[in-house]
Amino acid sequence: MPESHKEDVTDLEARARRIRSHIVRATTAAASGHPSSSLSLVELVTVLYFGGVLRYDPNDPQNPDRDRFILSKGHAAPGLYAVLAEAGYFPVDQLTDLRKLGSPLEGHPNMCRLPGVEASTGSLGQGLSIGIGHALAIRLDGRNARVYVVVGDGESEEGQVWEAAMYAGNQGLDNLTVIVDRNGYQQTDAVDRVQALDPLDGKFEAFGFATKVIDGHSLEEVAAAYQWAHGVEGKPQAIIANTIKGKGVALLEAKQGGWHGKPIPADEEAKALEEIGAGA
Amino acid sequence: MSFGLSHVELPEGAATREAFGAALAEAGVDERIVVVDGDVNNSTFTNHFMDRYPERFFNAGIAEANMVGIAAGLAAAGKIPVAATFSTFLMSNAFDQIRMSVAFPNLNVKLVGSHAGISIGEDGPSQMAIEDIALACALPGFTVIVPADATSAKAATVAMLEREGPTFLRCGRPKVPVIYKEGADFELGRANQLRDGDDVTIIANGIMVCMALDAAEALSKEGVEARVVDMHTVKPIDTAAIESAANETRGIVVAEEHLAYGGLGSTVAMVVAEKRPVRMAFVNVGDTFATSGKPDELLVQYGLTPAAILDAARRVLKD
Numbered sequence: 001m002p003e004s005h006k007e008d009v010t011d012l013e014a015r016a017r018r019i020r021s022h023i024v025r026a027t028t029a030a031a032s033g034h035p036s037s038s039l040s041l042v043e044l045v046t047v048l049y050f051g052g053v054l055r056y057d058p059n060d061p062q063n064p065d066r067d068r069f070i071l072s073k074g075h076a077a078p079g080l081y082a083v084l085a086e087a088g089y090f091p092v093d094q095l096t097d098l099r100k101l102g103s104p105l106e107g108h109p110n111m112c113r114l115p116g117v118e119a120s121t122g123s124l125g126q127g128l129s130i131g132i133g134h135a136l137a138i139r140l141d142g143r144n145a146r147v148y149v150v151v152g153d154g155e156s157e158e159g160q161v162w163e164a165a166m167y168a169g170n171q172g173l174d175n176l177t178v179i180v181d182r183n184g185y186q187q188t189d190a191v192d193r194v195q196a197l198d199p200l201d202g203k204f205e206a207f208g209f210a211t212k213v214i215d216g217h218s219l220e221e222v223a224a225a226y227q228w229a230h231g232v233e234g235k236p237q238a239i240i241a242n243t244i245k246g247k248g249v250a251l252l253e254a255k256q257g258g259w260h261g262k263p264i265p266a267d268e269e270a271k272a273l274e275e276i277g278a279g280a
Numbered sequence: 281m282s283f284g285l286s287h288v289e290l291p292e293g294a295a296t297r298e299a300f301g302a303a304l305a306e307a308g309v310d311e312r313i314v315v316v317d318g319d320v321n322n323s324t325f326t327n328h329f330m331d332r333y334p335e336r337f338f339n340a341g342i343a344e345a346n347m348v349g350i351a352a353g354l355a356a357a358g359k360i361p362v363a364a365t366f367s368t369f370l371m372s373n374a375f376d377q378i379r380m381s382v383a384f385p386n387l388n389v390k391l392v393g394s395h396a397g398i399s400i401g402e403d404g405p406s407q408m409a410i411e412d413i414a415l416a417c418a419l420p421g422f423t424v425i426v427p428a429d430a431t432s433a434k435a436a437t438v439a440m441l442e443r444e445g446p447t448f449l450r451c452g453r454p455k456v457p458v459i460y461k462e463g464a465d466f467e468l469g470r471a472n473q474l475r476d477g478d479d480v481t482i483i484a485n486g487i488m489v490c491m492a493l494d495a496a497e498a499l500s501k502e503g504v505e506a507r508v509v510d511m512h513t514v515k516p517i518d519t520a521a522i523e524s525a526a527n528e529t530r531g532i533v534v535a536e537e538h539l540a541y542g543g544l545g546s547t548v549a550m551v552v553a554e555k556r557p558v559r560m561a562f563v564n565v566g567d568t569f570a571t572s573g574k575p576d577e578l579l580v581q582y583g584l585t586p587a588a589i590l591d592a593a594r595r596v597l598k599d
Contacts, residue, residue, distance in 0.1 A: 064357070064358065110384075110385075111356075111385050112385055112386060118356070119352075119353075119356070119381070119385070120380065120381070120384050120385040121380075122380070123376055123379075123380040125345075126345075126349050126376075126377055126380055126381050128349075129345070129346045129348070129349020129350050129352070129353065129377070129381070130349050130350075130352050130353040130356065130381055131353060132346075132349070132350050132353060133349065133350040133351060133352055133353015133354040133355070133356065133357065133361070134353045134354075134356065134357045135353075136314075136338060136350065136353070136354060137314075137353070137354050137357030137358065137359050138357065140314070140335065140336065140359075159345070160345040160346055160349065160377070163340075163341075163343035163345055163346035164346045164349065164350075166341075166343070167340060167341065167343070167346055167350070
């Protein structure tokens with residue numbers, strides 16, 4: 001049976017540091033990828049997989065009673081791979097095969113090649129609809145599994161996100177939680193300068209969601225938000241997680257708007273890892 | 281080989297979309313089957329399934345991208361989802377979702393596009409899918425089916441649901457003549473030879489099959505015996521049937537209710553070019569959008585007639 005895994009705060013902090021260091025090492029080794037878009041969602045996935053939320057079993061990844069985690073913003077694949085490796089889906093030392101020929105750790109997630117990946121994403125806007133399909137199937141089968149979908153704030157410019165939100169709201173899919181990794185920046189500029197999203201919680205609320213705005217880097221607030229989501233009945237939930245693009249690495253935090261889809265150069269890697277403080 | 285041909289007048293058969301809807305409702309005893317609708321269930325006839333199995337019927341509204349994504353999620357969760365709407369809104373509107381959420385992960389989603397081709401008539405070009413086969417065939421792993429009549433559309437629906445993997449079934453709006461008897465052989469990927477002949481081969485699908493049979497009768501009066509092949513599955517194409525036609529007859533006419541580029545004609549030509557080059561001629565919509573008009577008027581205006589097939593056969597046999 002898929003089970004949740006609950007660690008205490010000290011262990012969660014250590015997990016988060018390890019996941020950050022995996023992201024940096026993998027993308028620097030690949031000399032490409034999206035570390036800054038991955039670093040912003042580290043606490044969101046750390047608490048999901050290790051804070052007693054997601055019920056999963058790496059030895060039985062297709063168990064119909066598992067909870068589902070769908071990364072709609074597929075370019076944050078290094079973050080997904082890092083947490084899956086930590087969760088035991090594959091060895092941690094495979095992470096530095098990221099983006100290499102023959103590796104199942106493709107530039108964007110490919111569900112056919114890597115266990116634990118619930119959806120092949122990378123063309124933005126599609127994950128929430130896929131999550132709805134899972135949520136409907138779960139409801140139809142009378143299971144109590146839940147579905148979690150992380151979308152980006154820039155990604156929320158895609159119309160399909162709102163087609164999906166409208167449907168989830170109208171269906172009252174309370175086994176579905178959307179988490180917006182609101183790191184504020186998209187490829188070329190700040191999200192609010194490209195397409196202002198505010199009020200983002202108000203938008204989801206208008207589409208029939210229960211909403212909560214949190215600090216997406218506070219392990220306590222993230223854990224409380226998942227617990228809150230679990231208790232909501234009759235409505236899907238949207239957690240708007242305010243985050244920092246590149247969180248944990250000074251170089252990236254300083255250049256939030258100008259560091260999309262670029263790895264940390266090899267000669268800056270040691271400094272970045274030291275800032276993250278994951279140890280050897 | 282005999283398929284019990286009974287070539288009747290146009291209004292006497294059912295539309296392929298009606299046959300699909302009836303077969304889907306019957307297949308619904310299998311609880312894995314779910315339907316996702318783009319708010320056109322009384323046009324695609326998925327309403328028969330909806331009436332019987334309302335709990336397994338989801339109207340996604342006028343939002344095809346979301347409709348396809350939901351179908352992908354349902355398939356990933358072990359269901360057999362059938363996503364049905366007008367073919368152009370399905371294949372053209374939701375193409376990226378079909379590519380990314382269905383084809384790339386090779387999910388067991390059944391896409392059914394109704395109202396394909398120019399024979400929908402008065403509603404006009406915005407509603408006419410004339411590029412849907414090209415789009416569907418461009419997707420790795422897809423099976424693409426274009427049935428000719430109600431009987432084979434039913435068989436195609438059953439075969440589609442039994443097959444594991446992404447599949448596109450194209451249906452038409454107008455009533456079409458009945459060609460097959462109930463229980464006739466129907467196997468995905470294997471063309472049906474409906475008429476024997478050693479002079480020329482006419483390969484057709486959809487509404488053009490009955491016209492190919494008409495054209496063959498007319499050719500026979502001129503002393504030309506045409507082989508007629510119903511290529512109901514465009515992908516994977518029946519290479520052996522094409523190779524036999526190229527070896528055993530002097531040329532091949534391909535007739536389809538689709539644009540010239542990327543449809544049945546292109547697919548057959550690829551096989552002919554590689555296996556055994558012979559003269560070919562093509563009957564299709566060409567490289568243009570159609571207009572509003574009555575279905576039969578449009579078919580004449582855009583050259584989708586038995587006479588056009590006859591002319592094409594004569595061109596192939598010339599020299």
